[in-house]
Amino acid sequence: MIGKRIAEAIERYKEEFAPTSRDLPDSFQIAHYIDHTILKPDATFRDIEVICQEARAFDFKAVCVNSCWIPDVSRLLDGTTVKKAVVTGFPLGACSTEVKVFETRWSLDFGAEEFDMVMNIGALKGQDYDLVMKDIAEVVKSARGNAVKVILETALLSTEEKVAACVIAEVAGAVFVKTSTGFAGAGATIADVQLMRFVTGSHVKIKASGGIRDKESAVSMIKAGADRIGTSSGIGIVGAE
Amino acid sequence: MIGKRIAEAIERYKEEFAPTSRDLPDSFQIAHYIDHTILKPDATFRDIEVICQEARAFDFKAVCVNSCWIPDVSRLLDGTTVKKAVVTGFPLGACSTEVKVFETRWSLDFGAEEFDMVMNIGALKGQDYDLVMKDIAEVVKSARGNAVKVILETALLSTEEKVAACVIAEVAGAVFVKTSTGFAGAGATIADVQLMRFVTGSHVKIKASGGIRDKESAVSMIKAGADRIGTSSGIGIVGAE
Numbered sequence: 001m002i003g004k005r006i007a008e009a010i011e012r013y014k015e016e017f018a019p020t021s022r023d024l025p026d027s028f029q030i031a032h033y034i035d036h037t038i039l040k041p042d043a044t045f046r047d048i049e050v051i052c053q054e055a056r057a058f059d060f061k062a063v064c065v066n067s068c069w070i071p072d073v074s075r076l077l078d079g080t081t082v083k084k085a086v087v088t089g090f091p092l093g094a095c096s097t098e099v100k101v102f103e104t105r106w107s108l109d110f111g112a113e114e115f116d117m118v119m120n121i122g123a124l125k126g127q128d129y130d131l132v133m134k135d136i137a138e139v140v141k142s143a144r145g146n147a148v149k150v151i152l153e154t155a156l157l158s159t160e161e162k163v164a165a166c167v168i169a170e171v172a173g174a175v176f177v178k179t180s181t182g183f184a185g186a187g188a189t190i191a192d193v194q195l196m197r198f199v200t201g202s203h204v205k206i207k208a209s210g211g212i213r214d215k216e217s218a219v220s221m222i223k224a225g226a227d228r229i230g231t232s233s234g235i236g237i238v239g240a241e
Numbered sequence: 242m243i244g245k246r247i248a249e250a251i252e253r254y255k256e257e258f259a260p261t262s263r264d265l266p267d268s269f270q271i272a273h274y275i276d277h278t279i280l281k282p283d284a285t286f287r288d289i290e291v292i293c294q295e296a297r298a299f300d301f302k303a304v305c306v307n308s309c310w311i312p313d314v315s316r317l318l319d320g321t322t323v324k325k326a327v328v329t330g331f332p333l334g335a336c337s338t339e340v341k342v343f344e345t346r347w348s349l350d351f352g353a354e355e356f357d358m359v360m361n362i363g364a365l366k367g368q369d370y371d372l373v374m375k376d377i378a379e380v381v382k383s384a385r386g387n388a389v390k391v392i393l394e395t396a397l398l399s400t401e402e403k404v405a406a407c408v409i410a411e412v413a414g415a416v417f418v419k420t421s422t423g424f425a426g427a428g429a430t431i432a433d434v435q436l437m438r439f440v441t442g443s444h445v446k447i448k449a450s451g452g453i454r455d456k457e458s459a460v461s462m463i464k465a466g467a468d469r470i471g472t473s474s475g476i477g478i479v480g481a482e
Contacts, residue, residue: 041359043363045367045369092280095331102344122284
């Protein structure tokens with residue numbers, strides 16, 4: 001069933017894909033697209049405080065952190081419109097589904113509102129599509145209506161695998177597909193964002209992440225179809241306005 | 242309390258440290274030191290099968306995988322002497338303690354016998370030693386007598402932080418301290434293994450990992466004090482014998 005849908009999507013991509021670009025809205029404010037992100041393992045509590053202060057000051061869309069910091073982030077962003085985003089099964093996506101579900105629930109209990117999970121990349125490569133889908137669907141279920149962003153780690157995938165991942169994520173109930181963790185060497189590309197936009201149409205949002213360090217890159221990603229930008233260079237990007 | 246002990250260990254290191262080297266035992270067989278490791282996110286089930294076959298054929302000490310593969314590894318290594326090792330909170334160490342504990346218990350339930358956890362590096366850098374210790378102690382407790390290896394990620398630490406991490410891991414009940422995840426740029430060094438041996442004395446074993454790709458490097462690590470070698474190049478290392 002899902003295999004047939006994937007095969008059709010790959011066929012359609014090969015026959016019909018053409019790169020697209022869109023105009024920015026009149027009221028465009030880049031800060032509202034940015035997930036202000038700190039995921040490095042040596043980030044300290046002081047770093048988390050700074051990120052949260054910056055997110056409030058610049059009105060970023062979200063702050064995105066590892067799960068051990070979510071209780072602090074929830075407290076520091078209390079009463080603001082900045083979303084509290086957390087990663088799950090990050091950055092390898094190779095922990096068990098049960099671990100991803102536990103991390104999602106735990107983070108939800110401590111105030112997380114968005115969940116950036118890494119898909120099971122090895123299962124995708126082994127074409128175990130049912131496992132990949134169940135892995136995502138269980139996290140979606142445990143997020144109880146909150147947005148789940150499924151990280152594909154495009155740098156490790158073939159074109160066919162990228163298409164398959166988008167199809168599975170959509171069927172499994174993801175609100176976003178996301179390009180990269182930032183830990184796999186290469187990050188987001190314009191071509192990948194365009195592919196993801198083509199495959200998911202208007203059904204799924206797109207988050208571009210990994211290696212986006214200046215305003216020009218961020219704007220290019222948005223024009224290519226990205227709805228959200230994950231970056232640890234948010235201050236530089238808005239400062240260039 | 243732990244702060245005083247760390248301060249004393251740093252003082253002792255600065256005053257007394259000298260690099261040491263030891264001879265290999267007469268019956269030395271390098272395979273018995275090797276954790277045959279596959280942790281890349283795009284590893285497939287077929288890769289896991291191969292690793293397990295190789296571990297049986299070459300009599301490696303252990304196979305080390307991400308937790309989603311532990312049920313398969315337990316089945317594939319059933320009836321052998323090869324230990325089933327799993328990583329926990331890997332590779333960032335920045336998920337919550339509860340998530341590390343859950344992953345440990347889950348993996349234990351599916352047959353894992355050794356647990357390579359990443360310490361909370363950001364908490365160490367913020368000198369929140371109580372959090373670092375509790376994080377390790379809870380995983381040790383949930384491993385129910387099975388060996389826990391605490392990964393320090395030495396590439397990200399100062400000398401003082403490396404000493405502190407060794408002291409905390411020992412007090413928290415770790416059986417091993419381990420140098421690296423292999424995902425932080427740099428891996429094990431002779432100097433770090435010697436430091437870890439000096440600080441922990443004979444109380445804690447040492448696992449050197451990250452960037453060890455040939456027999457010469459592996460033997461140097463063992464002479465410097467390593468009791469275990471984590472590597473994805475195990476076949477090349479034993480093949481060179």
